[in-house]
Amino acid sequence: MPAAHGSHPHSTDNTKETTSLVEQVISIDKALSEHGIVHAFGGALALAYYTRHSRTTSDIDINVALGKQEVLRAFQSLPIQVRWGTRQLRIAEIEGEVKLRWMRQNSVDLFFATHEFHGVAHSRAETVPFATSQIPILSATDLTVFKAKFGRDQDWVDIKEMLKAGTVDTAEALRWVARLVGKSGKSYKDLLEVSRVVN
Known part of the structure; x- marks a missing residue:
């Protein structure tokens, strides 16, 4: 061992x-x-x-x-x-x-x-x-990117809380998620939808 x-x-x-x-x-x-x-x-x-x-x-x-x-x-x-x-x-x-x-x-x-x-x-x-x-x-923006990529239920709860607090550069987070998974990826689509609802 x-x-x-x-x-x-x-x-x-x-x-x-x-x-x-x-x-x-x-x-x-x-x-x-x-x-x-x-x-x-x-x-x-x-x-x-x-x-x-x-x-x-x-x-x-x-x-x-x-x-x-x-x-x-x-x-x-x-x-x-x-x-x-x-x-x-x-x-x-x-x-x-x-x-x-x-x-x-x-x-x-x-x-x-x-x-x-x-x-x-x-x-x-x-x-x-x-x-x-x-x-x-x-940073809040980069934490959002990581959490969107993981995509667990708690991650989305956390992302919503950060968006509500106004600590995330949403456009920058979306840009990096798009580069990581593509705009057709579920993580990108979900983050885009959540950002629209919260903002």
Whole structure:
């Protein structure tokens, strides 16, 4: 069985079994920054800054500005509490995304740069206050693009909330969704319809 990251004999002496989501986010941000890896948090963490009503989450979504060929570098830069092994490494190298876990607690979802849009999204990331620190998050517009592409029910609820709050550049979001899936794609058509209804 492949050894998982965090299985070093010293790790049990220096890690806490339970940490808060806030502590985990700050730790991950610090670790990636110290290793020079450009990144931005997405998901509900970013969403909270762009809507009138935030929602709770137990997931940590992170977009990293590295291609699939640099997955190992990203994994090795994470805090030792984030568990991974050869299986997760292989999944990330093939799919460009992977679900890891902070010990036995929250999910840590990594998304790698597989399209030119990812570079654009990182260039537009915003630095926001977070507890006693500051973290980079995706812009509302780019978060909308990602959510439209995923297209889950909760994603559309989140998109509507951002549109209602007026934090999204709708035309820019539509432009990128069109480039990613085409104007005949369901994600584009649904975003166009939602934007018309909300606006």
